[in-house]
Structure formats: structure tokens, C-alpha cells
Amino acid sequence: MLRDLMLRNRSYRRFHQEVAIELETLRGLVDLARLSASSANKQPLKYILSCDPQKNALIFPHLGWAGYLKDWLGPSEGERPSAYIIVLGDTEINRSFAPDYGIAAQSILLGATEKGLGGCMIATVERQGLSQALGIPPRYEILLVLALGKPKEKVVIEKVLPSGDIKYWRDSEGIHHVPKRALDDIIIG
Numbered sequence: 001m002l003r004d005l006m007l008r009n010r011s012y013r014r015f016h017q018e019v020a021i022e023l024e025t026l027r028g029l030v031d032l033a034r035l036s037a038s039s040a041n042k043q044p045l046k047y048i049l050s051c052d053p054q055k056n057a058l059i060f061p062h063l064g065w066a067g068y069l070k071d072w073l074g075p076s077e078g079e080r081p082s083a084y085i086i087v088l089g090d091t092e093i094n095r096s097f098a099p100d101y102g103i104a105a106q107s108i109l110l111g112a113t114e115k116g117l118g119g120c121m122i123a124t125v126e127r128q129g130l131s132q133a134l135g136i137p138p139r140y141e142i143l144l145v146l147a148l149g150k151p152k153e154k155v156v157i158e159k160v161l162p163s164g165d166i167k168y169w170r171d172s173e174g175i176h177h178v179p180k181r182a183l184d185d186i187i188i189g
């Protein structure tokens, strides 16, 4: 079952924007992060939740989408995320936040996938602009933005070809292909 969940837990970047996500759902997802491992158990991560269209519209312009898809600037209106969870590092608790925030992000996305939702971790964030737009106090470092929604695209896993190219691509039918290295290529001893 976990493997099935992992297979379904792809990065989705186009959504049924009209399908709303409740604040309680977002709180439940952050609760999964709260229960996750934390280096020295410092638990320095804090979160901002957004599931209303006005706040979502403040967040979206500061995000960078799918760097390998050069002719695609990101989801158009109607296909944008219906919610976001912004993962912050509280610098009054710690100065470094890895790998805690990756673990937290994965917990949240697995929880979303289990609920039939999907999302994408976004590290390409125009941080100063987003901080200003939301009035985030300087003590909080923006680590990741998790875009969430009901996926509107199909994502399939491919083998990495002998050329070694790991770039994802989108085909003429809009299906997103993600090459993954083979198990025998990553276990080296």
C-alpha cells in the first residue's frame, strides 16, 4: 500500500482550481508533518496555510514552475492550486532546517495523495516578494511552498534512458513523463 501511495505521489502542476480544499484538511496535513522526525527534535518548522482565492492569488505570482518545460510558464487561471502550505523555518529555534523540511513536505504530500489530492514542492520562490505579500515576519525563512489541489494532469514514470537524461517532459497529449533511475543503478554496494 505504501508503494502504491508513493507511485501516486507525483509532482502535479495543473489542478481543478474550482475544487476547494478546506482549512481543516490543511491542518490535518500539517499534523502529519508535526508527527514527523526532526533533527535533535528541535521542531523549528512553522506553516502558513492558504485555501481562499484572494490569499492564493497573493502567493501564485512568486512561484517558479517546471524549469525543464521551457515553453510553459506555469498553470493558467482555472488550473492553479486551490491551496498552499508554506513551510517556514523559525530562526529563533534553529538556523538550519534541512532535512527536516523535506521530511515534513513529503509527509504532507503523502497525506494529500491519500486523500485524492496532489501537489508539488516548490523551492523556486521569489522569497522577498512572497514575504512582503503575506507580511511574513523576518524571523521566518521561507523554505518551500507546497502547492495543492485536485490534479488535472496525468503523470507517468519512465526509465532513464542510456543517455542519462533525467529531464521530465510533457507529450503532445499533455501527459507529464518523469524519468526515474533504475534500482540497480542507485544501490552501489
Ligand SMILES: Cc1cc2nc3c(=O)[nH]c(=O)nc-3n(C[C@H](O)[C@H](O)[C@H](O)COP(=O)(O)O)c2cc1C
Binding pocket: 009, 010, 011, 012, 013, 064, 065, 066, 067, 120, 121, 122, 123, 124, 125, 155, 168, 178
Ligand atoms: C526540494 C524540491 C524542490 C522542488 N522545486 C520545484 C520547483 O520550484 N518547481 C517545480 O515545478 N517543481 C519543483 N520540484 C518538483 C520536482 O521537479 C519533481 O519532484 C521531480 O521532477 C520528480 O517528479 P516527481 O515528484 O513526480 O517524482 C521540487 C522538488 C523538490 C524535492
